[in-house]
Amino acid sequence: MHVTSVLNIAKNTNDIALNLKMANRHGLIAGATGTGKTITLKVMAEQFSKAGVPVFLADVKGDLASLAEPMTVNDKIQERLDNLQISDYNPQTFPVRLWDVFGKNATPVRATITEMGPLLLSRLLLLNDTQAGLMNMAFKISDDRGLVLLDLKDLQALLRDMADNNNEYISQYGNISKQSIGAIQRKLLELESQGGDQFFGEPALKLEDFMAQVDNKGVINVLKADELYMQSLLYTTFLLWLLTELFEVLPEVGDAEQPKLVFFFDEAHLLFKDANKSFVTQVEQVVRLIRSKGVGVYFITQNPTDLPDEVLSQLGNRVQHALRAFTPRDQKAVRSAAETFRQNPDIDVATVIGELKTGEALVSFLNEEGQPSIVERAFVRPPESKIGVIDPAVAASLLDANPMHAAYNKVLDRESAYELLQKKFSDSAEAVEQKNAVKEKEKPKKAKPSEFQKVATSVLSSVGRQIGREIVRNIFGGRRR
Numbered sequence: 001m002h003v004t005s006v007l008n009i010a011k012n013t014n015d016i017a018l019n020l021k022m023a024n025r026h027g028l029i030a031g032a033t034g035t036g037k038t039i040t041l042k043v044m045a046e047q048f049s050k051a052g053v054p055v056f057l058a059d060v061k062g063d064l065a066s067l068a069e070p071m072t073v074n075d076k077i078q079e080r081l082d083n084l085q086i087s088d089y090n091p092q093t094f095p096v097r098l099w100d101v102f103g104k105n106a107t108p109v110r111a112t113i114t115e116m117g118p119l120l121l122s123r124l125l126l127l128n129d130t131q132a133g134l135m136n137m138a139f140k141i142s143d144d145r146g147l148v149l150l151d152l153k154d155l156q157a158l159l160r161d162m163a164d165n166n167n168e169y170i171s172q173y174g175n176i177s178k179q180s181i182g183a184i185q186r187k188l189l190e191l192e193s194q195g196g197d198q199f200f201g202e203p204a205l206k207l208e209d210f211m212a213q214v215d216n217k218g219v220i221n222v223l224k225a226d227e228l229y230m231q232s233l234l235y236t237t238f239l240l241w242l243l244t245e246l247f248e249v250l251p252e253v254g255d256a257e258q259p260k261l262v263f264f265f266d267e268a269h270l271l272f273k274d275a276n277k278s279f280v281t282q283v284e285q286v287v288r289l290i291r292s293k294g295v296g297v298y299f300i301t302q303n304p305t306d307l308p309d310e311v312l313s314q315l316g317n318r319v320q321h322a323l324r325a326f327t328p329r330d331q332k333a334v335r336s337a338a339e340t341f342r343q344n345p346d347i348d349v350a351t352v353i354g355e356l357k358t359g360e361a362l363v364s365f366l367n368e369e370g371q372p373s374i375v376e377r378a379f380v381r382p383p384e385s386k387i388g389v390i391d392p393a394v395a396a397s398l399l400d401a402n403p404m405h406a407a408y409n410k411v412l413d414r415e416s417a418y419e420l421l422q423k424k425f426s427d428s429a430e431a432v433e434q435k436n437a438v439k440e441k442e443k444p445k446k447a448k449p450s451e452f453q454k455v456a457t458s459v460l461s462s463v464g465r466q467i468g469r470e471i472v473r474n475i476f477g478g479r480r481r
Contacts, residue, residue, distance in 0.1 A: 005257075007047035009040070009319070010363050010378035011084045018044070018317055020051055022366040024259045024296040026287060026314050030304050030337065031321025036359040037300055038063060040319050041264055042383045044298070045220055048262050049094045054211045054218040057264035058225040058239065062389055065222045068096035069386035069394055077382050080359070084379055092384050095214035097402050098395065100224040101199045101238060105395065107405045109223070112204050113149035114142070116241055123279060124237040125187040131180050137173050138162065147417035151201040152192055154417035159185055161421050194231050199238070202412040207245055209404050211261055229267065236271040243286050243297065250293040260294035268299035269306035284310040304337045312340065316366040319380070322356035341375040352377060 006017035029044075031037050038061065045055045045067065059065055071077065071091040081089055100106035113121070118139045122132040138158050142149050149155055159181050162169060166176040188196075212219040228235045243263065253260065265271070272280060287297055303323060304312055318341065325331040338350035341364050349362060356362070356377075364375040399405060 007044070007051060008088075008381060009043060009047060009365075010361060010380045011086065012376060012378040016363045016365070016376055016378045018047070018365045019368060020053075020258045021255065021368070022316065022370060023048070023053070023262060024256070024291045024294055025316040025366050025370065026291065026296055027298040027317030027319070028304060028307075028312070028315040029298060029300045029319045029321075030302065030306075030323075031356075031361070032302055032324050034358065035321035035356065036361065036380060037321055039359060039383060039387070040321070040361065040380045041266070041298075041300060042067065042385065042387075043381055045262075045264065046094060046384055048259075049218040049220050051258060052213055052216055052218050053259050053262055054213070054221070055262050055264070056210055056221045056223070056242070058223045058229075058235070058266050060225045060229040060266050062224075062226050063387070065096060065098060065224070065390040065395060065398075066386040066388055067094045067220050067222070068390060068398055069093060071382070071384055071386055080379070080382050084381070086381060089382065090384055094385055095217050095219045096398055097219055097221050097404065098224060098398050099221060101228050101234070102195050103198060103409070104224070104227075106224050106399065107402055107408050108198070109205050109408070110199055110201050110203065111238075111241060111245075112202060113151065113155050113200055114139075115204060115245065116200070116237075117244075119282070120237055120241055120244070123275075124233055125184065125191065126233070126274075127184065127187070130177065131184050134159075134162075134176065134180050134184060137169075137176070141169065141173065142417060147420055150414070150416045151418075152188055152197050156185060156188055157418040157421040159188075161424070191234070194234060195227075196234065199234070202414065203408055203410075205408070207242070207249055225266075232270045232273070235267075239265055240271065240283065240286075243290060243295075246295050247286055247290045247293055250295065252292050253294040254292065256294050259296045262296040262298065264298045264300060266300045268301045272306070272308055272311075280308045280310060284308070284314070287311055287314045303333050304340055305333050316370070316372060318362075318364050318372075320353060320362040321360070322358075323353050325354050342372040344374045344376065347375065347377060349375060 005020050007020060007023075008015045008017050010016040029037050029040050041057065042064065045057060045064075048055050049067075057064060070093050073081075073091060098106035099109045101109055116124075118132070118135045121127075122135050125131075125135075127135060138155065139149070141147065141162065142158060147154075147158055149158065162176050163178045163181040166178070169176060210219070210221050225235060228238070246261065246263070250260065271283065275283075290297065298317075299307060299311075299315065301307060304320075307315075320337060320341070323330070323334050323337060325334045334353050335350050338353060341349055341362065343349065347362075352362065360377070360379050362375050363378050364372050367373050
């Protein structure tokens with residue numbers, strides 16, 4: 001049992017600490033590019049790990065896996081430690097497990113089509129309302145008929161069956177447009193070409209495998225997302241699926257002394273790009289309700305205005321790095337960001353946001369009563385792990401040390417919708433072949449001609465051909481040679 005109740009994240013004349021009991025009330029790390037968001041994320045992940053809290057984060061730049069290596073203190077780091085008078089700094093490593101949707105030099109992470117569900121798949125494929133309705137229908141048919149959807153070929157086979165045998169389904173499920181089915185199939189092929197065939201399948205991730213400790217430190221699960229991030233819809237849909245699954249599988253814990261898991265959602269603005277109102281509402285509901293399952297969610301983005309108000313209102317713990325205000329639009333965004341804090345009479349927040357140095361931030365965490373503390377200006381503590389890209393040899397050793405790797409590295413392909421429907425197609429083709437064979441057998445058999453009949457037929461045929469030639473000559477005026 002850990003006795004730590006607060007996490008020291010930043011410092012001015014005093015330590016600026018995050019109350020561990022309030023960490024599941026979610027949070028926000030914001031700021032322009034190059035102002036220190038990644039370092040803040042790293043420091044928070046380290047502090048959670050030291051408190052025994054497991055962490056999940058996506059590494060979109062490739063510089064977070066180095067949490068597994070200790071910091072080498074240079075002159076710049078030492079100067080920051082001296083200026084902040086930090087005496088409890090301890091360079092160290094943290095237990096890191098590397099995951100990757102594409103399984104490249106990391107443990108593969110997969111989900112089944114059924115687990116993803118029709119709503120998230122429709123979002124992922126950017127389906128219109130008609131196509132999304134057909135996706136819902138496909139999942140209903142899957143449930144009713146025991147056609148388990150595990151990977152993309154399962155869903156493709158079911159859609160093909162719906163199109164080819166729409167009369168079989170129409171009375172129970174409604175109209176099926178072959179054109180809309182074709183549009184969905186084309187989008188699934190595009191998803192497959194982007195690596196979706198590697199993500200969907202088994203063995204599917206068991207989320208409890210994220211919630212582990214090593215030597216009393218919470219494991220930091222790092223999703224390698226440098227390639228995944230380039231497929232922004234797949235990236236955001238995957239992370240939202242993780243949140244949704246956590247909400248569904250974890251039991252209620254109420255107000256626990258510390259979170260069961262802390263989830264960092266980097267480049268969070270992508271989640272809401274081109275999203276409709278109903279989708280934003282569902283995200284807001286997941287964020288609002290998942291805290292009762294002991295999960296803290298921390299969004300990382302450039303500006304608080306990147307997030308919808310419904311979501312922003314759920315984020316109680318905030319670290320705001322510098323924002324630049326070069327245009328009227330930028331100035332408006334700075335004012336909006338300033339208004340999200342509980343004001344400090346000694347600080348003009350809107351002005352200070354533009355003056356903050358790299359690594360400096362405006363910080364407001366929830367107090368013991370769950371109220372936002374007065375915003376303070378402070379420097380984020382230096383991380384205790386290496387800044388930069390992980391050494392390849394260290395990354396390889398992490399893969400070997402991951403006890404989950406052997407279980408997830410081997411692809412399973414058990415009987416599911418594809419195999420059952422292939423059998424149906426095969427049985428149908430065999431039935432047609434047998435039916436044709438029966439018809440052939442039932443045709444009346446002709447009697448074999450006798451020798452006399454054969455000779456007579458030959459003579460008559462020869463006479464017929466001779467008469468025919470004479471008629472043709474008479475018609476076209478030919479002469480007999």
